[in-house]
Amino acid sequence: MNKKIILALESSCDETACAILIDDELVANVISSQIEVHQKYGGVMPEIASRLHLENVLVVIDEALKKANISMDDVTAIAVTRGPGLIGALHVGLQAAKTLALIYNKPLIPVHHLAGHIYANEFVKKLEFPLLAVVVSGGNTELVYMKEHLSFDVIGQTKDDAIGESFDKVARVLGLPYPGGVAIDKLAKEGKHTYKLPEPLKDGTLDLSYSGLKTAVINLVHKLEQNNEEINVPNMAKSFQDVAIKELLDKVALATELHQDVKQIVLAGGVSANSYLREQIVKQYENTDISVIIPPIWCTTDNAAMIAKVGSYLYDQNIFADLSLSVDPNWKIEDYKNFK
Amino acid sequence: MISLILDSTNRDLNVGLGIDDKLVDFVSYECWQRQSESMIPEIEKLFLKHQINPKDVNEIIVTKGPGSYTGMRIALTIAKIYSYSLNIPCYAISALAALSCEDKTSICLMNARSARSYFGVYKNGNIIISDTIKTNDEVLEFASKHPEYVLCGDLEYLDKEGYKANVLYNLLRFKSEANKVDDIFKLKAVYLKD
Numbered sequence A: 001m002n003k004k005i006i007l008a009l010e011s012s013c014d015e016t017a018c019a020i021l022i023d024d025e026l027v028a029n030v031i032s033s034q035i036e037v038h039q040k041y042g043g044v045m046p047e048i049a050s051r052l053h054l055e056n057v058l059v060v061i062d063e064a065l066k067k068a069n070i071s072m073d074d075v076t077a078i079a080v081t082r083g084p085g086l087i088g089a090l091h092v093g094l095q096a097a098k099t100l101a102l103i104y105n106k107p108l109i110p111v112h113h114l115a116g117h118i119y120a121n122e123f124v125k126k127l128e129f130p131l132l133a134v135v136v137s138g139g140n141t142e143l144v145y146m147k148e149h150l151s152f153d154v155i156g157q158t159k160d161d162a163i164g165e166s167f168d169k170v171a172r173v174l175g176l177p178y179p180g181g182v183a184i185d186k187l188a189k190e191g192k193h194t195y196k197l198p199e200p201l202k203d204g205t206l207d208l209s210y211s212g213l214k215t216a217v218i219n220l221v222h223k224l225e226q227n228n229e230e231i232n233v234p235n236m237a238k239s240f241q242d243v244a245i246k247e248l249l250d251k252v253a254l255a256t257e258l259h260q261d262v263k264q265i266v267l268a269g270g271v272s273a274n275s276y277l278r279e280q281i282v283k284q285y286e287n288t289d290i291s292v293i294i295p296p297i298w299c300t301t302d303n304a305a306m307i308a309k310v311g312s313y314l315y316d317q318n319i320f321a322d323l324s325l326s327v328d329p330n331w332k333i334e335d336y337k338n339f340k
Numbered sequence B: 001m002i003s004l005i006l007d008s009t010n011r012d013l014n015v016g017l018g019i020d021d022k023l024v025d026f027v028s029y030e031c032w033q034r035q036s037e038s039m040i041p042e043i044e045k046l047f048l049k050h051q052i053n054p055k056d057v058n059e060i061i062v063t064k065g066p067g068s069y070t071g072m073r074i075a076l077t078i079a080k081i082y083s084y085s086l087n088i089p090c091y092a093i094s095a096l097a098a099l100s101c102e103d104k105t106s107i108c109l110m111n112a113r114s115a116r117s118y119f120g121v122y123k124n125g126n127i128i129i130s131d132t133i134k135t136n137d138e139v140l141e142f143a144s145k146h147p148e149y150v151l152c153g154d155l156e157y158l159d160k161e162g163y164k165a166n167v168l169y170n171l172l173r174f175k176s177e178a179n180k181v182d183d184i185f186k187l188k189a190v191y192l193k194d
Helices: A035-039 A046-068 A087-104 A113-123 A163-173 A180-188 A211-226 A233-258 A275-284 A305-316 B035-049 B069-086 B136-145 B167-174
Strands: A005-010 A015-022 A025-033 A077-083 A108-112 A131-136 A141-146 A153-157 A264-268 A291-293 B002-007 B012-019 B022-030 B059-063 B090-093 B106-113 B116-123 B126-135 B150-152
Touching (some): A005 A046, A025 A305, A077 A113, A087 B035, A163 A180, A163 A211, A180 A233, A180 A275, B002 B069, B012 B035, B022 B167, B090 B167
Parallel strands (some): A005 A077, B059 B090
Antiparallel strands (some): A005 A015
């Protein structure tokens, strides 16, 4: 039987990436990160990200093909991130994928970026259903219930800011470097929860909110500065992180209460690298029937391996796009089969 | 010899097919912000119509800017992947040069927004004044001082009638060793703005 070879491209934010999966074995996973460039600006600059994708797209494809020791003719199908993400950034990966599909006459598979983050966990362990995916990143905060493979039901989401966005903004007001989540995680380990911040509302729904907490920290910092009081940055980081993670964990607890059939919880997205979240969610489900999968750190940042993984499942279901495919920066995960 | 010619720097989508240095077919229509969907299907349609296998292409000719940032990256991404995949030459040519009028000294212009223009002066593909950005007032003053030059491009934004060139015909005839890309990995767009 012929091997199934998926070549995947990802360019939704600040990493240009290409990966190759041969019969579910990851043989190449190349990432060209732009983080150092964006660090200077304290956040991702969309136009600069798009420019760098154009400069790096061939580099990652070429390196991936060489690592896998295959040629494009050997590839079975091409998977690409169609959204969500930065529109100009998505365009580069999509055009590259479409051009390869045209030249080599290969099926084109549009992949939802967050589905990718969820499926990154399959590089650790097979997914078991029904599962609850906790999708936490700079752009998204969602609780996704999955009854089976490729079935995504968003049962809770943020009403305002994404959790990662609040980490980045709090980090900025505390004068910490980008990416803020990493800096807060590190400093919080040295700090104590001494600052009083508003506790999350218990409204009985699975929706979350981070803008109030973020504003409370910013106002508190400004007030302390006005009164010439010294801010203990590690303590502020710890106080903020405790509340932010508790809000998430409370909603996860409520979700597993409301959906008692959940067998597995998976973390997905950039904030899933947060060490306190990892530790606490494992603790919350110790001695229960629910297993928790923690993705390896390399899967918490953007990569194309996870896009290839979803692409492989979509290939089995014959979910292909024609060459008029375009990007959708606001693509909803429930609509992953709808790309017209 | 088959040439694939691409331009998506401005409002139009331009795809051309050259055979032995003659433009044998092309599509050109207004396609603002839909070039991402349409460019590859238009290429495919031209290939089907002329019974060309996508792998038969021998060279790529593309506009490298200036122009719409997102727009020009569409054609440039396709050009990079094409040239790399088939190991064929790529020629990257100024999008302003492509607007010029044959045998005439041409002031080539494109709307750069904020009351500014992308500006370059060309004659038969040769640079008279290199591509730059000028305020629209500076452009109009330059034009009034050089009435013998032809104003080229879609100049509705300046309330003027500009000469409308066949961009694809121009690109094919301006292809030269001088604008051949040495290293396709390093091909970048020309933005003229940081």
